[in-house]
Amino acid sequence: MNNRRILHHPVLGTMPERNAVHFTFDGKKYKGFEGETIAAALLASGVRTLRVHEEKETPRGIYCNIGHCFECRVTVNGQPGVRSCLTEINDGMVIESGKRQPTPLKRKEIARHV
């Protein structure tokens, strides 16, 4: 167990035992626990970058953690645009980070093709 998890808390007490779940993120295998979000399971595994900016490709992670900002979008079992901070992790989930998108109408790109 790594020390990213807070197993004992002076007021909230000891974390109850939970069932482990296994999932992949960008093809790599990870372990999480039932009842936690995708974002929490990834952060506990040391993964902070959940997607890159669609155009600039700069890295992004969670910002609000409660569903308001949409910064944490990932693709879950083929469905894109899923907020990882709201969605519970399940056994066997296949998660892909958000990737850079083509920008064919940008002037620079057009120049490259003509």
Added chain:
Amino acid sequence: MYDAVIIGAGPAGLSAAIACAKWNLQVVVIDEFMKPGGRLLGQLHQEPDGTWWNGIKEANILVEQARALGVDIWCGVSVHHIEEVGQGWRVHTNKERIDTPKLLLATGAAETPAPVPGWTLPGVMSIGAAQVMTNVHRVRPGKKGIVIGINVLSAAITRELQLAGGDVVGMVLPPVNPITKDAGNPRKVMQSLLRISHLAPSAFLRMGGKLSRANWMQKLALTFYPKSGVKMWGIPIHLRKAAVQINGEKEVESVTICSVTPDGKRIEGSEQTMDVDFVCIAGGLYPLAELAAVAGCPFHYFPELGGHVPVHNERMKTPLEGLYVAGNITGIESAKVARAQGFVAGLSIAKETIQSADSAIDKHLENALDEVRKIRSNAAIQFHQDIHAGRNKMESIYKEQFS
């Protein structure tokens, strides 16, 4: 068909559901988070009498009570649109569409973003995000962090991070910009901090609280503000330092901060860099009211309530037939106030649904209204100073223009 649909399973929505169910209404509470409880789930503070306000426990009490009364609670369902149809409301969710004669919006609050250069780097998050990671998911936001933005909420949550064994190097102001405004002004921040001095085991703040009316004392305190900050719960609070830039290539590596004058002006050449791997940005809270806006509900801007608020009366009715609001969507206050408001909203809905001549429900409603006022007056945490004035203004606007 449900007698009422409630959007938001926070303290306001859950207690509204309980009130409705006690009067035999069939209700459903919809929430997009995977567990019911709303922002209560992350809360953990010590009351002035020393006892702990444990939001997870408080949420469980409400959830169990609601379920025992037959309330349906749907989690993981997002509402993205509502519209008035015939005699009621149509609620569009990512799963299904439901029609209802009475609709309560209890969507709570959101955090105001306070932009700082470099804030899109992974490892930068809102202070509320760190609260939920720490207290709900029990995962550390990082190894060592800094908090940008000094206010009631960030002070309370910084303490929570520390309680869970987190290493927070300190709290600094945001850079002054058109969005952060007063939040970057040491004098204004000091005044707002003095209002929570009763909660802080800090001699400096307690003394400050007593002297809060003496302007010259505040000025003096800021002029001679210690370079190493003033400690609250052992965490240095830097009223004379502001964040300039968050640095890092792929994620947060450090933060550049600078010294500022008592008015928040940057002192050139005072920049220093602190190594951290997470940053919490605290810009304050505003009512999350988009659904009321798409419904066509009239709004008013009240700084005392935290922003633009859907018009409503004390009984939580909006001017639109069958549409109600409760909790932080009506103004930023603590969870106890939201819970009490929710109960009022639930009774209002029940009263208009059963339309009986029985005056018992009126009595309950009066008591519930008294309860809101009492809790508001005794609140340990107050996000805005002139909350009473804001509430009174809203009430008179409703009376004058909409009743």
